[in-house]
Amino acid sequence: MMRxxxxxxxxxxxxxxxxxxxxxxxxEQATRWIDAHxxxxxxxDLDSVGAVGRILAEAIAVARDIPPCDRATQDGxxxxxxxxxxxxxxxxxxxxxxxxxxxxxxxxxALIASGAALPTGADAIMPxxxxxxxxxxxxxxxxxxxxxxxxARGQQAGAGSVLIEPGRSLRVQDLGLLxxxxxxxxxxxxxxxxxxxxxxxxxxxxxxxxxxxxxxxRDLVRRDGGIVSPTAPRASxxxxxxxxxxxxxxxxxxxxxxxxxxxxxxxxxxxxxxxELAIHGIAVRPGGSAxxxxxxxVPVILLPGDPxxxxxxxxxxxxxxxxxxxGRNPDLPHSVRxxxxxxxxxxxxxxxxxxxxxxxxxxxxxxxxxxxxxxPSAVRADGFILVxxxxxxxxxxxxxxxxxxxETGAIPTRS
Amino acid sequence: MMRxxxxxxxxxxxxxxxxxxxxxxxxEQATRWIDAHxxxxxxxDLDSVGAVGRILAEAIAVARDIPPCDRATQDGxxxxxxxxxxxxxxxxxxxxxxxxxxxxxxxxxALIASGAALPTGADAIMPxxxxxxxxxxxxxxxxxxxxxxxxARGQQAGAGSVLIEPGRSLRVQDLGLLxxxxxxxxxxxxxxxxxxxxxxxxxxxxxxxxxxxxxxxRDLVRRDGGIVSPTAPRASxxxxxxxxxxxxxxxxxxxxxxxxxxxxxxxxxxxxxxxELAIHGIAVRPGGSAxxxxxxxVPVILLPGDPxxxxxxxxxxxxxxxxxxxGRNPDLPHSVRxxxxxxxxxxxxxxxxxxxxxxxxxxxxxxxxxxxxxxPSAVRADGFILVxxxxxxxxxxxxxxxxxxxETGAIPTRS
Numbered sequence: 001m002m003r004x005x006x007x008x009x010x011x012x013x014x015x016x017x018x019x020x021x022x023x024x025x026x027x028e029q030a031t032r033w034i035d036a037h038x039x040x041x042x043x044x045d046l047d048s049v050g051a052v053g054r055i056l057a058e059a060i061a062v063a064r065d066i067p068p069c070d071r072a073t074q075d076g077x078x079x080x081x082x083x084x085x086x087x088x089x090x091x092x093x094x095x096x097x098x099x100x101x102x103x104x105x106x107x108x109x110a111l112i113a114s115g116a117a118l119p120t121g122a123d124a125i126m127p128x129x130x131x132x133x134x135x136x137x138x139x140x141x142x143x144x145x146x147x148x149x150x151x152a153r154g155q156q157a158g159a160g161s162v163l164i165e166p167g168r169s170l171r172v173q174d175l176g177l178l179x180x181x182x183x184x185x186x187x188x189x190x191x192x193x194x195x196x197x198x199x200x201x202x203x204x205x206x207x208x209x210x211x212x213x214x215x216x217x218r219d220l221v222r223r224d225g226g227i228v229s230p231t232a233p234r235a236s237x238x239x240x241x242x243x244x245x246x247x248x249x250x251x252x253x254x255x256x257x258x259x260x261x262x263x264x265x266x267x268x269x270x271x272x273x274x275x276e277l278a279i280h281g282i283a284v285r286p287g288g289s290a291x292x293x294x295x296x297x298v299p300v301i302l303l304p305g306d307p308x309x310x311x312x313x314x315x316x317x318x319x320x321x322x323x324x325x326x327g328r329n330p331d332l333p334h335s336v337r338x339x340x341x342x343x344x345x346x347x348x349x350x351x352x353x354x355x356x357x358x359x360x361x362x363x364x365x366x367x368x369x370x371x372x373x374x375x376p377s378a379v380r381a382d383g384f385i386l387v388x389x390x391x392x393x394x395x396x397x398x399x400x401x402x403x404x405x406x407e408t409g410a411i412p413t414r415s
Numbered sequence: 416m417m418r419x420x421x422x423x424x425x426x427x428x429x430x431x432x433x434x435x436x437x438x439x440x441x442x443e444q445a446t447r448w449i450d451a452h453x454x455x456x457x458x459x460d461l462d463s464v465g466a467v468g469r470i471l472a473e474a475i476a477v478a479r480d481i482p483p484c485d486r487a488t489q490d491g492x493x494x495x496x497x498x499x500x501x502x503x504x505x506x507x508x509x510x511x512x513x514x515x516x517x518x519x520x521x522x523x524x525a526l527i528a529s530g531a532a533l534p535t536g537a538d539a540i541m542p543x544x545x546x547x548x549x550x551x552x553x554x555x556x557x558x559x560x561x562x563x564x565x566x567a568r569g570q571q572a573g574a575g576s577v578l579i580e581p582g583r584s585l586r587v588q589d590l591g592l593l594x595x596x597x598x599x600x601x602x603x604x605x606x607x608x609x610x611x612x613x614x615x616x617x618x619x620x621x622x623x624x625x626x627x628x629x630x631x632x633r634d635l636v637r638r639d640g641g642i643v644s645p646t647a648p649r650a651s652x653x654x655x656x657x658x659x660x661x662x663x664x665x666x667x668x669x670x671x672x673x674x675x676x677x678x679x680x681x682x683x684x685x686x687x688x689x690x691e692l693a694i695h696g697i698a699v700r701p702g703g704s705a706x707x708x709x710x711x712x713v714p715v716i717l718l719p720g721d722p723x724x725x726x727x728x729x730x731x732x733x734x735x736x737x738x739x740x741x742g743r744n745p746d747l748p749h750s751v752r753x754x755x756x757x758x759x760x761x762x763x764x765x766x767x768x769x770x771x772x773x774x775x776x777x778x779x780x781x782x783x784x785x786x787x788x789x790x791p792s793a794v795r796a797d798g799f800i801l802v803x804x805x806x807x808x809x810x811x812x813x814x815x816x817x818x819x820x821x822e823t824g825a826i827p828t829r830s
Contacts, residue, residue: 018490018526020543052634053821066791075433075676111433113677114721128435128676156789163794171820172634173793176627176722180790212591219467219587261490261543262528306529307591335750374571375595376481378588379578405586406468 015269020261021281021288026389027352030282030317033292037299038324041190041251048178051170054188055225055327060164060174062181065154070118074149077131077138078122079109081146092132092139109138118150125149167327189327192226192251197244198234199267200257200305212307212375213256217314224319224333225326226252241270245295251325253298254318257305259289267291267302275300283351283389287313307375312354334383334403339364345394347387356381357402364400381405430684435676436696436703441804442767445697445732448707452714453739456605456666463593466585469603470640470742475579475589477596480569485533489564492546492553493537494524496561507547507554524553533565540564582742604742607641607666612659613649614682615672615720627722627790628671632729639734639748640741641667656685660710666740668713669733672720674704682706682717690715698766698804702728722790727769749798749818754779760809762802771796772817779815796820 016022043057072078079095083106087093095109104110104119111133112118112125123146132139157163164174170188178186198214211234218228233244236258245253258267259280268280268291275295280302282290286309291302301318303310315332323330342363347353356367356377364385368377378384383404387393394400431437458472487493494510498521502508510524519525519534526548527533527540538561545557572578579589585603593601613629626649633643648659651673660668673682674695683695683706690710695717697705701724706717716733718725730747739745757778762768771782771792779800783792793799798819802808809815 018543018548020491022544049630049633066789075435075680111678113679114675128433129437133433151789156791163791169821171794172631172638173722173726173790173820175634176631176726177790177794179625179627179630180722182625210594210597212594215464215594216587216591218464219590223587260529263526264528265490307588307595311588311591374481374566375588375592376571376578379586379592405588406584 016280017261017263017265024281024283024288024351025279027282027284027316030279030290030292031320033279034299034317034321035324035330037294037297038321039297040327041192041325043187044190045185046188048175048184048186051178051186051188052172052175053225054170054186054191056164056166056168056170056174057187057189057327058166059162060178060181060183060186061160061162062157064159066156066180067151067153069153071151072112072114072116072118072125072149073151074125074127075114076112076125076127076149077109077133077140078104078112078119079124079126079140080104080106080122081124081144081148083107084124084126084140084143087140087143089141092141095138095140097133097136097138109140123147123150169328192322192325194221194226194228194322195233195244195247195250195253196221196228197241197253197255198257199236199241199255213303213305213310216307216311217254217256217303217318220311220314220319221254221322224322225328226322236264238266238270238273241267242274245270245274245300249296249298251298252318252321253295253300254303254314255300256303256310259291259302259304261289265289271295271300271302282313282317284312284316285348285351285353287316287354288351290317292317308378311375311378316352316354332403334405337383337402337404338399339402341394341396341398341400344396345385345387345400347391347393349392350389352389353387353393354384355387356384358382359402364402431695432676432678432680439696439698439703439766440694442697442699442731445694445705445707446735448694449714449732449736450739450745452709452712453736453745454712455742456607456740458602459605460600461603463590463599463601466593466601466603467587467590468640469585469601469606471579471581471583471585471589472602472604472742473581474577475593475596475598475601476575476577477572479574481571481595482566482568484568486566487527487529487531487533487540487564488566489540489542490529491527491540491542491564492524492548492555493519493527493534494539494541494555495519495521495537496539496559496563498522499539499541499555499558502555502558504556507556510553510555512548512551512553524555538562538565584743607737607740609636609641609643609737610648610659610662610665610668611636611643612656612668612670613672614651614656614670628718628720628725631722631726632669632671632718632733635726635729635734636669636737639737640743641737651679653681653685653688656682657689660685660689660715664711664713666713667733667736668710668715669718669729670715671718671725674706674717674719676704680704686710686715686717697728697732699727699731700763700766700768702731702769703766705732707732723793726790726793731767731769747818749820752798752817752819753814754817756809756811756813756815759811760800760802760815762806762808764807765804767804768802768808769799770802771799773797774817779817 098108104121130142235241235244271277277293280291289304290313303313343365357364367381383402513523519536547554650656650659686692692708695706705728718728758780772779782796798817800815
């Protein structure tokens with residue numbers, strides 16, 4: 001599970017407080033570390049009602065044909081298509097009306113509801129619009145083709161065919177199909193249980209320090225399929241952090257705050273004491289003071305306390321860990337839109353910059369900068385872009401892949 | 416609220432059972448009816464933790480500057496940038512180290528943590544990497560510019576500025592910002608309470624009739640911001656449907672099943688009895704037997720019982736109603752991708768066809784057809800397209816807008 005070559009040596013043991021980061025590992029190295037240390041969680045059995053969004057752990061195959069027999073796909077009259085040949089508006093053909101779901105006599109038609117089994121002998125459904133009944137006989141005003149309005153046995157899915165592959169995030173229609181098949185239970189990947197340790201925020205110049213990281217991280221973990229354990233300890237001393245990390249083992253630990261180079265930034269030291277600090281300092285802005293390591297075999301991600309840096313480091317590192325544990329697509333979950341840059345985007349060479357952007361006349365403009373970003377910039381933004389480490393930004397006209405934040409809704413207007 | 420010209424006359428009172436639809440209203444007419452009868456719900460006050468995805472009902476403005484004073488954006492030493500001029504690796508400059516957050520003496524530097532208020536007189540933060548301290552004096556090995564590492568008072572947002580406009584679906588960072596601002600409560604649009612009446616399914620040829628519509632509709636209503644009232648009555652007779660529609664008034668009623676032209680398709684007649692049936696029969700496939708009307712001033716949507724038709728009619732009609740009531744963007748919530756057609760897509764002239772598609776080598780291929788579609792086709796599909804009524808489909812090479820189903824996840828692999 002753990003490989004020595006995945007441990008980034010230089011940052012591991014050194015106290016960088018009041019010294020500063022000298023070597024930062026690349027985003028790619030940090031990503032590789034996460035991928036190497038995120039075990040996929042075991043399966044569990046679940047009521048299929050309520051399983052929407054869960055990750056399917058086994059293939060769903062159909063035991064028998066769907067539909068199990070030839071059946072009507074519309075309301076109308078079941079009959080033999082060949083017997084309607086020659087029928088027209090001015091030359092209606094007459095059928096006897098039978099009330100049967102067994103064998104249909106020659107020259108007869110039977111009222112049938114959509115979804116019902118075809119009587120033996122019938123091979124088409126005459127729609128109501130093309131016929132007229134007096135309750136005893138049926139006048140038919142047009143010819144129809146064999147198979148019209150009929151769904152053949154097994155047409156939707158043949159017995160034994162796999163309808164849903166494992167690994168899918170279950171969709172509404174998947175659960176509908178499970179209902180149709182009478183499958184009340186379904187095997188899905190367990191949800192990762194995550195301990196969230198709020199080590200910040202530091203006292204702010206304004207006095208009261210409000211924690212923004214805790215609420216944001218709870219929602220993000222939930223979005224990625226995890227469960228935050230209800231007791232989210234606040235721990236701002238090294239001893240308290242060590243104790244919180246060493247609690248009942250869960251599937252992952254996130255620590256928010258105290259990751260920087262200040263004298264009281266003891267989260268990395270606490271992780272080194274409780275387990276091992278594998279990485280501290282990543283070439284990314286914002287969020288470069290993030291770190292990661294292990295307590296036992298439980299991965300721990302250290303997230304910066306500044307809310308925007310915390311958000312960015314969650315998206316790139318912690319979120320990937322949670323999604324991997326949960327069997328989800330580990331990539332960023334945002335929808336991607338390719339858009340042209342409208343106003344120059346500045347980035348630092350040597351770090352991956354996560355730049356908040358907004359759409360202005362369908363082009364992209366920066367909101368704040370990766371260096372001086374702040375939570376309000378992410379609030380004003382429509383999404384973000386990742387500028388790779390070798391680039392110093394994008395000139396107007398360049399095309400970039402925007403990760404789009406969830407829709408901004410409509411402006412309510414009251415009638 | 417109700418306008419006579421929005422009521423589609425012909426279908427209203429007529430019993431179309433065993434006769435068939437003659438006039439169907441267009442999707443545009445049905446959409447207009449919904450838009451005219453969906454009142455935006457009132458606001459409510461909510462704990463801001465847990466408000467993610469809710470629709471903001473009032474603007475969020477900041478009462479005072481963010482940050483409230485000039486402050487450090489990184490850990491380091493606060494000093495006067497002008498005094499670092501001339502410093503270099505081989506010509507370090509010496510500063511006295513002060514422990515102050517008040518006035519910084521001339522020639523001094525003070526240890527400062529990211530986020531802390533700048534001492535008066537300081538105008539830049541020297542990073543740890545460019546300085547060396549022995550606890551009494553600081554050696555500085557480089558010059559920095561004024562404002563470096565400093566965020567000015569009000570730089571993130573000035574007092575009184577609006578940070579979030581009403582109508583937004585609250586995002587994770589929005590709630591983080593509310594926390595930063597110390598706002599524990601937030602005004603959001605109420606969630607629509609929806610009564611779901613399961614009128615189907617009809618007995619299937621295989622015997623047991625499993626209801627797929629109820630579970631699917633619960634999840635879809637939740638996706639669109641609504642709450643399904645816990646008692647979802649099953650009602651397959653006209654009297655039972657009338658009673659269920661006339662229960663305690665909620666914000667919307669959905670009826671699943673019994674909308675077709677068969678003898679027992681009594682949902683439209685029940686609606687006409689409980690209130691008024693405004694529309695029955697819409698030029699859309701699948702889902703053309705959908706209808707809508709009012710009980711009192713509560714909109715009622717009749718959805719076909721066939722699971723795929725139910726799903727499609729929900730997406731186009733019921734979902735729009737729920738989203739409008741909830742103050743959300745009324746358009747389909749799926750992300751849209753413009754893709755080229757790889758294999759011919761067949762559609763009927765005169766109806767909007769909702770075609771299930773999948774991506775094959777980044778082009779679009781149909782899965783099943785709008786005429787013979789079935790729930791398994793929607794399970795196999797990656798998304799769907801809407802073919803406008805005047806078109807008979809799309810030839811290979813045409814570009815279409817695909818509404819993409821939620822991501823299919825990754826295939827779990829166990830290490």
